[in-house]
Amino acid sequence: MPAPPTDDSREIRETVVAAWRAESARLVGALTRMTRDLGLAEDLAQDALVAALEQWPATGVPDNPGAWLMTVAKRRAVDHVRRVDRHDRKVSELERTATGKEDQVADLDELVDHIEDDALRLIFLSCHPALTPESRAALTLRLVGGLTTAEIARGFLTSESTMGQRISRAKKTLVIAGAELELPTGEERTRRLDDVIAVIYLVFNEGYAATAGDDWMRPDLATEGMRLARMLAAMTPEEPEVLGLQALLEIQGSRLAARTDDEGRPVLLDDQDRSRWDQLLIHRGLAALERATGLASRGVPVGKYFLQASIAAEHARAARAEDTDWPRIAGLYDVLARAAPGPVVEVNRAVAHGRAFGPEAGLAVLDAVDPGALGGSPLLLSVRGDLLERSGDPARAAAAFAEAAGLTDNAGERDLLLRRTQSARDAGSTD
Structure with missing residues (x-):
């Protein structure tokens, strides 16, 4: 029977996992560039991870974990x-870029040029247009986020085997499509960048407000979404929409600890203890938004993520809920509705108008939204309930909350809506 892990071994294992998460995109990207085989590159990177798990507890953590992982993976590639073929030309190509000494660990920068470019290429490859949005998200988390298949499956409430099949099919689709590890250019790059941003936003959103399951949130997914946005912003510092995405996710992510109470129940924005908001994330988010604003002032176009980040910033700047500048938020939603029209934007615009100009104004915006456009989401009904409650109509509010509770697949959200149903009913019975 193996001995239980010691505190030191746990710490080293956590260090290995952290190094893997930080370096996996660069590692797989560089190996894909060298081998021209995404599947092989991922296998080689995984081999390096296993080697680290086996060796670091005995030898200690190297000064440059990324260089160590890259060197091991490169040696495995040569082997x-x-x-396969001792006379293949790939041998000489790989050996020419190797260190030349089997016992020497070279600097990462000496092994592969343009490491950050390779990571960016890998993000674009994961979001190839031949893949479905669900497959893009899964492959991004696998190849760029460094998450295991089991971790991704848990995040999206599916079995490990199902998620493994999805990822495997995605890789095969890339092969059939002839996808290469190259950055798209021109209009194709713009389209693909939009896809990349959308996938990162999807990953964060699924963590911030889970669509199904027992948990109100999945912080690991939200944190991974923030990390991916930060990585993308570092790679494309002149793209205001990417900076807007980073700002939006970090400002919203700052609220994670305050979004549940001590019993794990959801807490709405107005009721959150703002002292629990992560000030470092807010600071980073506002700084990213400021950089995006500077680009916009020079005529670089901005879009929906910049506008949503601007809205999130208004909440972040309010020390108390009652200090929120709702008229400004309503104005920003009006701009967003013109720039990126859609039913979700309209529902959120109804909230802002209801808070800025009274519940009747919010209901007027909400009445224009087609309920069928939201695909059975409880969002419209829950907002209607809130506006009706604020307008002094608790009976209709309770009915809206109850109907919304019946539509959600998330247990935490259902509990919140049922509590609001009961609260509205209690208020109605005292009138």
Whole structure:
């Protein structure tokens, strides 16, 4: 029977996992560039991870974990090609870029040029237009986020085997499509960048407000979404929409700890203890938004993520809920509705108008939204309930909350809506 892990071994294992999360995109990207085989590159990177888990507890954590992982993976690549065909030209190509000494760990920058470019290429490859949005999200988390198949499956409430099949099919689709590890250019890059942003936003959103399951949130997914946005912003510092995405996710992510009470029940924005908001994330988010604003002032176009970040910033700047500048938020939603029209934007615009100009104004905006456009989401009914409650109509508010509770697949959201149903009923019975 193996001995239980010591505190030191746990700490080293956590260090290995942290290094893997930080370096996996660069690692797989660089190996894909060298081998021209995404599947092989991922296998080689995984081999390096296993080697770290086996060796670091005995030898200690190297000064440059990324360089160590890259060197091990490169050696495994050379060994693999030798086994397949000792005379293949890939052997000489790989060996020319190797260190030349089997016992020497070279600097990461000496091994592969343009490491950040390779990571960016990998993000774009994961979001290839031949893939479905669900497959893009899964592959991004796998290849760029460094998450295991089991971790991704848990995040999206599916079995590990199902998620494994989805990821495997996505890789095969890329092969059939002839996808290469190259950055798209021109209009194609613009389209693909939009896809990349959308996938990162999807990953964060699923963590921030889970669509199904027992938990109100999945913080690991939200944190991973923030990390991916930060990585993308570092790679494309002149793209205001990417900076807007980073700002939006970090400002919203700052509220994670305050979004549930001590019993794990959801807490709405107005009721949150703002002292629990993460000030470092707010600071980083506002700084990203300021950089995006500077680009916009020079004529670089901005879009919906910049506008949503601007809205989130208004909440972040309010020390108390009652200090929120709702008229300004309503104005920003009016701009957003013109820039990126859609039913979700309209529902949120109804909230802002209801808070800025009274519940009747919010209901007027909400009445124009087609309920069928939201695909059975409880969002419209829950907002209607809130506006009706604020307008002094608790009976109709209770009915709206109860109907919304019947539509959600998330247990935490259902509990919140049922509590609001009961609260509205209690208020109605005292009138």
